[in-house]
Amino acid sequence: MSYDYVLILGGPLDGEQPSPLLLERVKKGAALLQENARLTAVVSGGIKGETQRLSEAEIMKNALLALGIDEERILLEPEAKTTLQNFQFTKKLLGEDAKVAFVTSRFHIWRSKKIMQKAGVSYEAIAAPNGAHSLGFRIREAFLRPLAALGIIW
Numbered sequence: 623m624s625y626d627y628v629l630i631l632g633g634p635l636d637g638e639q640p641s642p643l644l645l646e647r648v649k650k651g652a653a654l655l656q657e658n659a660r661l662t663a664v665v666s667g668g669i670k671g672e673t674q675r676l677s678e679a680e681i682m683k684n685a686l687l688a689l690g691i692d693e694e695r696i697l698l699e700p701e702a703k704t705t706l707q708n709f710q711f712t713k714k715l716l717g718e719d720a721k722v723a724f725v726t727s728r729f730h731i732w733r734s735k736k737i738m739q740k741a742g743v744s745y746e747a748i749a750a751p752n753g754a755h756s757l758g759f760r761i762r763e764a765f766l767r768p769l770a771a772l773g774i775i776w
Contacts, residue, residue: 625661625721625722625723625745626660626661626662626720626721626722627661627662627663627664627697627716627720627721627722628651628654628655628661628663628664628722628724628748629663629664629666629708629722629723629724629745630647630648630650630663630664630665630682630724631647631666631667631705631708631724631725631726631730631734632644632666632668632678632679632682632708633647633726633727635674635678635681638675638676638681639681640681640682640685642753643727643752643753644678644681644682645685646727646750646751646752646753647682647725647726647727647750648665648682648685648686648689649689649750650725650748650749650750650751651663651665651686651725651750652686652689652691654723654725654748655686655691655695656690656691661695662695662697663686663695663696663697664698664699664712664716664722665678665679665680665683665686665696665697665698665699666678666679666699666702666708666711667679667681667682667699667700667702667708668700668701668702668703668707670703677698677700677701678700679698679699679700680698680700683696683698697715699712705726705730705733705734705737706737706741708724709737709738709741709743709745710741712743713741713742713743722743722745723745723746723747723748724738724745724746724748725748725749725750726747726749726750727749727750727751728749728750728751728752729752731747731749732767733767734747735747736771
């Protein structure tokens with residue numbers, strides 16, 4: 623393992639709970655933390671909706687706590703609203719030389735790597751399961767992939 627931090631990218635919510643898609647990311651991050659006691663989690667995601675009270679980061683932190691991860695091993699980045707910001711704000715939080723792996727859904731890995739390059743970081747990618755609930759998101763990523771390849775969107 624060549625990293626000290628595991629960045630869990632935010633995602634969709636069900637009220638003040640992680641959606642099944644986001645929960646897969648959190649569970650993958652928790653498994654990595656349970657396998658290696660020296661790792662620290664960074665949960666990244668802000669408030670995106672007008673009625674949302676908690677940031678994605680706070681909701682992911684609560685889920686990690688429920689999965690038995692100690693609070694001291696969880697850093698919050700509660701401002702990011704996009705994947706690019708997840709990487710930029712985490713870079714600012716941890717510094718240039720931090721050794722980081724990021725967790726996102728398998729379908730989101732390719733585009734996340736492109737976005738990561740734009741953010742000027744080099745993090746190891748770790749895929750969380752897509753799950754049956756992710757069909758709409760997988761279709762969205764299939765549509766966005768060629769646009770990202772051309773640099774039109776990120």
